Amino acid sequence: MRVRPKKTELCDPPFVVEAEAVVQSLHDALPQAIKDAGVIRFAGDSHPPYRTVAQDGTVTGIDADFQAAIGQVLGVKTQTSVVTGLPAALQGMLSNRYDAFNGPVKATAEREKQFDTITWMTTRTAYVFPTDSTAGITRVEDLCGKRVAVVTASVVEEQLNKLSRFCTQNKRAATQTVGLDDTNGTLLATRSGRADAAGMTEAAAIDVTQKQGGTKYVAQTEAQGATKDDLALYVPKSGLGSEAGVQRGNGALSRGRPLWRIKGGLRGGIPRSPARGARPPRSPRTAGRR
Known part of the structure; x- marks a missing residue:
């Protein structure tokens, strides 16, 4: 029919x-x-x-x-x-x-x-953080040395590893991965102070910042290892x-x-x-x- x-x-x-x-x-x-x-x-x-x-x-x-x-x-x-x-x-x-x-x-x-x-x-990959964060994040490079929550075994975790290599190659501290089960868990980690930022797809980051107040995001560039x-x-x-x-x-x-x-x-x-x-x-x- x-x-x-x-x-x-x-x-x-x-x-x-x-x-x-x-x-x-x-x-x-x-x-x-x-x-x-x-x-x-x-x-x-x-x-x-x-x-x-x-x-x-x-x-x-x-x-x-x-x-x-x-x-x-x-x-x-x-x-x-x-x-x-x-x-x-x-x-x-x-x-x-x-x-x-x-x-x-x-x-x-x-x-x-x-x-x-x-x-x-x-x-592409982006990183969400609270607007009242004291971690000093205004650009992606500021994530070097910071704790970043990501979903374990996800494409975002892979991109974070590339960002960490970018950090060390530029004589900055490596990022610290906080592996969690899902995106909600990564956002909760940033709110509780367990992580400084939450990694996710840029589409997800746009959705979070538009629907949930009090957050911003920065997007990883190709120069920083993103693909x-x-x-x-x-x-x-x-x-x-x-x-x-x-x-x-x-x-x-x-x-x-x-x-x-x-x-x-x-x-x-x-x-x-x-x-x-x-x-x-x-x-x-x-x-x-x-």
Whole structure:
């Protein structure tokens, strides 16, 4: 059955998500277990603005709308189980507790040995700190020697390591990593004084500073070791797999009727046309960063 597409809001304008018609051929390509259950099980940690977890466990944000749109195209429902951090999401998929994890997670050749990856975003790293901080942070270089909270095993932790090398190469003190389970934990660490700043994607930093008063952020530059990272949705090779329709369904959503429009909104993370693989081809329209 074909349903006429209509626009629905994704967060605040100019965020827009398109309602899509079910594509029967994509539904038919899904694994039989998912067709029988009628649902794709996503893992998701607390990671605003991608996923904001309310006290009652309700998940809202970019990720929830993204998943709902995929479900519309594939003709199934989607549900999110809240997990604690990236390792729990990855292991849960390998244990068949979850069918997918939308990340956004860096696509690497190593992880592709166990997962199919669908790159949908590029990002940069930023560091959030309280406006009343006495740590003396006004630029990224001021983080040298400071305690920085990051999500363990995340792309941000990798970028912080590069920043630390920049510090030592310029005869400054290395950064001190405070590894935590999720983005909320990193923000709590800065508020409690356990850390001087919280590392996250720039899109997340913009969201935090706009919605939560009393914070500022600085963004890491290429001169300070930053790189643009391709971030992806993950599915286990033994389960859903991008061959089963998610890759094609995701692509269908991005052609002609984008999942969301971010110009003038969250500048720090720009959705891109989905590309499979750890090293997807660059698009001339790709901009911004996580």
